[in-house]
Amino acid sequence: MVISRTTAALAAVLALALPAPAAAAAAPPADRQVGTPVRTEPLAQELRLAGAGTSLLLWYRSTGHDGRPAVVSGTLAVPSGRPPAGGWPVVSFGHGFGGIADACAPSRTGPSPWERAVQETLLAAGYAVAVTDYEGLGTPGDSPGIDGRSEAYNVIDIVRAARRVAPVGRDWASVGYSMGGHAALFAAALTSSYAPSLRHRGTIAMAPITQWGLQTKDPAFSDPARPVNHTVPYNGRTMPLTTPGFRAADWFTPKGMELVDLAGRACIGDMIAAVAGLTNGDVLKDPAAANAVFARSLADDEIPVSRYPRPVYVVHGTDDVIPIALSRLTAGQLRAAGTDVTFVPVEGADHITLLPAIATRVREWTDRLFRRR
Incomplete structure (x- = not known):
């Protein structure tokens, strides 16, 4: 993978932001069908999102980078209270790149503080938040790193798995940051053919890695x-x-x-x-x-340029180490292909400060995707 140059200040933040990983748990054997939960257990208390009614660590069946079956791990946070008719709407959140070792998986470390800000805002607004670790992180086998199809399959299949272990519905949105923005866009491109039984409502890609x-x-x-x-x-x-x-x-x-x-x-x-x-x-x-x-x-990992069936938000800070021009170009290409795209530049935000700055707006955009406002 190649990601535009990171500043010394960003390096210091990344090095200090994540807590020590939780103890590793043995991964369960594979099952037969994508989206099938293979095992669940309560998520460690220190890794949970604030306000969650249920917090799970789960392993589920998905598709790997080579098209073969893969078991992937991830987390699920479900709002407290009584679910609405049809179940809680789901946000499948693609996390940013943190490394390819098992110890770097969000199910071991918890989300970064800036990703947590967005995830907890969405949870408080009544969305279940599912976060895949991606193939090879937290489970046996190697990580393919940046691989759009694998990322998309993992982001989609954790929604199917969530429906089998919690009162969540078919309606979902792909939301992601950095590498996870790449994953969210790839999921938007593939979900109609890969998971037609789910109802994808749209995508929010924050500082996505593209071009x-x-x-x-x-x-x-x-x-x-x-x-x-x-x-x-x-x-x-x-x-x-x-x-x-x-x-x-x-x-x-x-x-x-x-x-x-x-x-x-x-x-x-x-x-x-x-x-x-x-x-x-x-x-x-x-x-x-x-x-x-x-x-x-x-x-092969360029964002698919086509007419996505649901709306897309592409959000990028003007002071990001990943040049905003790349996201502007990606949004323009998708718009030219017929996708309903909203491009949002955030003045003065960098790769870290972007997410806390827009957490409330992400909730508002998500509400619009689900037609809740």
Whole structure:
């Protein structure tokens, strides 16, 4: 994966924001049908959203990056009180990238403070909040990292699983942040064919990661003298799973291979610290050639540009480390394809401050998607 450069201040926040992961639980065996809950248990008290009537850790059947069955973990928070007729409406929330190790899964760490702000606002407004860990996080097997189809399947199937373990309805919305914004948009594109029995109401993508082709053309990723991006070692760890014939040792230096190994167990804050002071040339044998390989691998994970059947909000801060121009372009492409898109720039917000700044507005937009206001 390639994500635009992160500032030192962001690195410090990411490194300190997440609590230590809860103790790992053994993953249950696979079942037969996507959306089938395989096991549930109460979520650890310190990981729960404030105000939840029920908080569950669940494992459920989904589809992996290769189209094969996969067991995925995640969490479900259900409002307190009596559910409305038809069950609680559901928000399936795609979380931002935090690493690919099991210890980085939100079901182990809880949400980041900025994601928690949005999730608790939605819960208080009467929405059940489901959060997938994504394939390979919190369960046996490797994570494919950024993989749009796997993300979408996981985001959708946790809604099906939630319906079998709690009083939630068929109506749902995909809401996501950063990598999760990518997941939410991919889910919007695929849900009509993948899960027609559910009623998708729309999408809110907050600072989504999009436009891989443009991102990988940034000289910052190819110049040997420029600082290496903290996501590059994760490419070396995930691409052998998703890109046939890719061998990390062909592209990474000995120091880079140390970081590729670290990527299998380090969450994003630790990786940011590990690459501090290193250049592309320190980590990659030929940065320009390696970046071209990364770009080809990411091509299949561009947001599908088509007419989405339900409304889409794309929200981005003007001071984000991921350039707002990328989200503006994505929104424009979807609008040109016939999608009902609202693009919302948030003046002065960065990748961290965006979510607390718009939590109330996200609730209002969600109400509109569900026609509750």
